[in-house]
Amino acid sequence: MDKKRRNILRGLAIAPALFASHHQSASSKTDNLAQHRVQYSVNAYSFNSLLRSGEMTFFDMMEFAAEIGLNAVDLTGYYFPSYPEIPSNSELFPLKRRALELGLNISWTGIRNDFVNPDADSRKADRDLIKKWLTVSSNLGASIMRVFTGKHSYDGFTRDEVKNWLVEEYKICAGYGEESGVIVGLQNHNEFLFQSDEIIDILKRVDSEWFGLILDIGSLNAVNPYDEIEKLAPYANYWFIKEHVFPNGIKTEVDMKKLAPIIRNQGYQGYISFESLSDGDPKQIVSSMFIAFRTAYEKL
Template identity: 75%
Template structure:
């Protein structure tokens, strides 16, 4: 049999398979599922008192997250006993090992910094601390390190001057984040930048794909926080969903339907993390928030 005839027979043999694959790839159901890739996490601050008094560990938190069907955990830096110094790699690798056994990711860690401080040396020290914790994030396999603005008294300086400090430090951090493969993400925390426009301005001025936003829905105290959330949504690399929002600064239960709509309409594909700040059993509150959001999202 010559090569030409052999090639024709081979092509005829695989034609039904190729046709079936084309139909499968064109299936609307397959395409729809591919578009809905939200992952769910829990922030360690939800268990603040339990983690601080020793009633709970990160390992316990992971067990809880896996038990209710979450995909990941946020391991906040200041619950490591060494903080602000980085923990040993042996400790980090035990956490990674536990996460693997439970089928979880470690998506996030975060530290406290204050770039509003007028003292340049203090800002430089905080920037160096962020670099060390970017190493920690990389060792954990976390893709995001949370940072703040800070809320130091800056008497004698204008707000625009302070914003220049922020941009300069964030650029330095983002550059190192790029080297480590970790996004440095600002959590809007109602400390120095209070509106969506101010936050977006800083993100644009830093101008790095390695600097982004953790959208904290509970830290926007405008007349209509949902409008502010919607404006920030295109910039979000990560979401913190809390049980309350603050229209005009007034504590109000979150409308999960509105949040789910904003997330869905934006086409967001990353992590949604739940954080409880309320009294009561944090496990019950987190499980309820998770189920409530998922129920609303899946209706859309």
């Protein structure tokens, strides 16, 4: 057999192994990307004063989000002029269309509610409000709607009794969520449920795929908030990143290099939303938060 022919045959023998190796490498890279695919959003409260004064609109907010490379926006309900009444579809649908034009999703909405209130009629009124706004969420194409616990005085009742109210109300609301195709997301908003174990207990007791957690990293006051965040991470349907955490109640700038691995190690694939609560230019602050987190995350 001549040398040229031997080289050709050797090449043919090696080629499948090389192809398999390349395919496995490409497949592994694709799997890795799929396991850690996240989307970025911004919460309307970052622009609270601007939206309330009329200096900014939801359309302006969407254009800002698209400009800095976010994937979505969170259109909180109480910035609609009609709130608590629901807006008309003629107001909602132009927002939905503009989001499409900008390549954005409208990932969530949110309302105010208080299920800590001992008055059952008041709780029912808030429950009815949630049901109405779940319809708004659905019409906008949002996949999740934020609700709170509330922080009403519950003098004369124990914390366990209040937790029973919460579970009862959230179970009913989860049913409304299933009807509208929108997950009801509890934001741990530093109001009644302060510890990760309490929050997990409520989630387990409600026990519905239509009730989940919007993990607010800025509302976990503990010796080490990152430990609390890590405990809650497996339950998060949505992440809410603020610029500060509060170890031992002390306001401290969030360490994106500590936070990013917690999210990535869960294989989380959903939305991560940024919210600024600081004085200053919210556009600049949100942009800086986004860059800092994305840089930390992509280096892992």
